[in-house]
Amino acid sequence: MAAGTIAVVDYGMGNLRSVWQALVHVAGGREVAVTADPAVVAGAERVVFPGQGAMPDCMRELDARGLRPAVLAAAREKPFLGICIGEQMLFEHSAEGDVAGLGVFAGEVRRFPAERMVDATGRRLKVPHMGWNEVRQARPHALWQGIPDGARFYFVHSYYVDPADRACVAGTTEYGIPFTSAVARDNIFAIQCHPEKSAQAGLALLENFIRWKP
Amino acid sequence: MGLAKRIIPCLDVTAGRVVKGTNFVDLRDAGDPVEIARRYDEQGADEVTFLDITASSDQRDIILHIVEACAAQVFIPLTVGGGVRTVADVRRLLNAGADKVSMNTAAVQNPDLVAEASAKVGNQCIVVAIDAKQTAPGQWQVFTHGGRNNTGLDAIDWARRVQALGAGEILLTSMDRDGTKNGFDLALTRAVADAVDIPVIASGGVGNLRHLADGVSEGHADAVLAASIFHFGEYTVREAKEYMRERGIEVRL
Numbered sequence: 001m002a003a004g005t006i007a008v009v010d011y012g013m014g015n016l017r018s019v020w021q022a023l024v025h026v027a028g029g030r031e032v033a034v035t036a037d038p039a040v041v042a043g044a045e046r047v048v049f050p051g052q053g054a055m056p057d058c059m060r061e062l063d064a065r066g067l068r069p070a071v072l073a074a075a076r077e078k079p080f081l082g083i084c085i086g087e088q089m090l091f092e093h094s095a096e097g098d099v100a101g102l103g104v105f106a107g108e109v110r111r112f113p114a115e116r117m118v119d120a121t122g123r124r125l126k127v128p129h130m131g132w133n134e135v136r137q138a139r140p141h142a143l144w145q146g147i148p149d150g151a152r153f154y155f156v157h158s159y160y161v162d163p164a165d166r167a168c169v170a171g172t173t174e175y176g177i178p179f180t181s182a183v184a185r186d187n188i189f190a191i192q193c194h195p196e197k198s199a200q201a202g203l204a205l206l207e208n209f210i211r212w213k214p
Numbered sequence: 215m216g217l218a219k220r221i222i223p224c225l226d227v228t229a230g231r232v233v234k235g236t237n238f239v240d241l242r243d244a245g246d247p248v249e250i251a252r253r254y255d256e257q258g259a260d261e262v263t264f265l266d267i268t269a270s271s272d273q274r275d276i277i278l279h280i281v282e283a284c285a286a287q288v289f290i291p292l293t294v295g296g297g298v299r300t301v302a303d304v305r306r307l308l309n310a311g312a313d314k315v316s317m318n319t320a321a322v323q324n325p326d327l328v329a330e331a332s333a334k335v336g337n338q339c340i341v342v343a344i345d346a347k348q349t350a351p352g353q354w355q356v357f358t359h360g361g362r363n364n365t366g367l368d369a370i371d372w373a374r375r376v377q378a379l380g381a382g383e384i385l386l387t388s389m390d391r392d393g394t395k396n397g398f399d400l401a402l403t404r405a406v407a408d409a410v411d412i413p414v415i416a417s418g419g420v421g422n423l424r425h426l427a428d429g430v431s432e433g434h435a436d437a438v439l440a441a442s443i444f445h446f447g448e449y450t451v452r453e454a455k456e457y458m459r460e461r462g463i464e465v466r467l
Contacts, residue, residue: 014336015308021286053336119216126411126436128338128382132218132260132466152218152466154260154291156338174216197291197313199255 006210007044008034009071009086011062014052019083022196023048026207038070046209047074049190051085055109055159056097058085068102075104075188081209082190087183088161090190096159105183105190106164117176125176128158135171135181135193143189143208144170151201153193155181160192187214218466219430220260220437221454222293222415223444225250228268230276232445248283254444255288257451260466262288263316263385263439266296278310285311295343295385304331308339316385318343319358322365322372325379332380341415342381344369346402347389354402361389373406373414381412385439388418395421395442403433415439423449423457430463 006023010016016034023032033040041047049071051058062068074080075090082090091101094109101109117125132152137144160179163169170189171182182191189209195202226233231245251262262284266277274297281294294307295316304315315335321328321342332340345361346354346369354369373384386406388399398416407414416435420426420443429438443449455465 015311017309017311018285018289018313021311022289025286025289052338123434124411125217126413128412129217130338130383130413131220131436133216155217197289199290203289 005031005033005040005044006046006048007041008032008048008050009041009067010034010036011058011065011067012036013058013061013085016050018194018196019048019050022203022206023210026203027210030210036065036067038067041067041070041074044074044078046079046081046212047071048081048083048209049074049086049089050083051087051089053085054096055085055088055094055101056099058089059099059101062089072102072104075102078187079209079212079214080188082188083196084157084192084194087190087192088159090183090188091161091163094159104188105161105168105185108162109159110162111159112176119176128156129175130156132198133173133175133193135173137171138169138182141170141184141189142212142214143184143205145204145208147201147204147208153181153191153195153198153201155193157192216464218260218464219435219458220415221426221451221458221465222261222263222437222439223254223259223451224263224265224417224439224441225445226265226267226441227277227280227296228266229270229273230280233267247280248287250445251284251288251292254451255290258455258467259290259451260437261291261293263293263295265316266294268297278306281307281310281312293341295341299327301327301331301334304335304339308335314339314341314383316341316343318345321376322356322358322367325375328376328379328381332382337380337382340381341383341385342376343385343387344372344376344406345387345389346399346406348399348402352401352405354399354405357389361392369402370405370409373410377410377412383413383415384410385415385417386435391419392417394419397421397425398429398433398435398438400428400433403429403435407434407436413437423454426454427458427461427463430458431461
């Protein structure tokens with residue numbers, strides 16, 4: 001395995017082709033490896049931790065493949081990007097299936113509260129939150145470089161993270177309620193939306209991640 | 215500000231080629247679905263849908279190559295429908311790079327397929343396409359085979375049922391309006407959109423930009439799908455979005 005590899009952690013939940021394709025598109029010829037091998041994750045220069053499906057299934061499959069220690073180590077020591085469920089799994093606990101997460105960030109993963117899901121005109125908002133919404137940058141960050149504040153990204157989710165420590169909030173979005181759509185701390189950046197499906201804004205974020213020196 | 219309403223250009227593809235072609239002035243190959251998808255991405259399309267209408271089964275796998283090529287170049291969501299009959303079909307399309315797979319006749323014939331596919335790949339990947347025709351005032355029934363077969367299912371009941379089975383989205387086409395350029399069936403769109411909690415994409419009948427905006431404001435659609443008004447260069451996706459924004463609709467621009 002070449003130095004400078006970007007590892008995309010594959011724990012068997014869903015299709016990682018889109019994430020891989022988008023990373024390859026901005027990686028400037030560097031190796032992007034979709035891998036279920038803890039050794040490849042451990043040897044990578046930077047790690048992308050995606051996710052789709054239900055969080056209890058994701059946690060189970062992560063452990064079934066023995067990937068938890070490698071993911072936790074990566075989150076401690078190298079540039080680390082969580083995407084969608086991969087963001088949610090970094091938290092302590094999820095209301096989805098009442099399951100424990102990895103506890104890298106303190107806080108809960110909550111479901112959009114049905115009773116508060118109405119827009120400004122009183123129309124009911126649908127859950128999942130699916131489509132293009134604005135991400136307000138809560139603070140400057142290397143991964144926001146060149147991306148306008150309030151740029152729209154593509155979301156598909158019914159749950160969102162609620163960090164206990166607000167200092168880690170890097171981005172917020174409104175959908176019925178304001179929610180945290182990106183978190184960051186030290187070498188970790190994690191985002192609820194799908195940068196790999198978010199056209200120019202998403203590709204810019206992935207390219208920023210590949211260049212990031214936290 | 216909040217979630218944008220989506221504009222989705224749709225391409226009919228057969229044996230790897232766009233059926234009606236397009237007349238973008240400067241396309242190298244007007245029949246290449248990947249090049250057209252890329253053009254729509256540049257115009258600001260929020261998603262692209264490929265409908266595979268390949269009749270011959272030995273040419274079915276061509277769509278997989280198209281999807282692979284598209285996913286390598288176009289970084290917006292891609293929905294693929296047409297000829298999807300089994301969970302294996304769903305998986306093949308997702309593995310090739312589709313983000314969502316749309317099923318229509320197969321869902322009617324075997325509703326368990328919706329549940330099974332949704333349980334396997336997640337409901338965010340499963341779109342159920344409903345082709346509906348008005349059969350009485352305020353009543354629509356589900357048709358298959360391009361509007362030839364009446365299933366006898368009430369469209370609103372069927373929409374609720376597929377939501378319960380695990381559909382993540384509904385692509386609703388009015389067979390009365392499809393191809394007419396007279397606008398969406400707004401009463402149908404609204405009846406279905408108000409009956410379910412999952413997003414509804416309005417389809418069938420778009421002839422101008424007002425129709426698109428009406429689909430959202432009158433029809434309560436979460437997204438609007440159109441083919442010919444974009445393919446033949448009458449309007450760009452960007453023009454459509456600018457018009458919708460003037461009408462007070464949130465769009466990604």
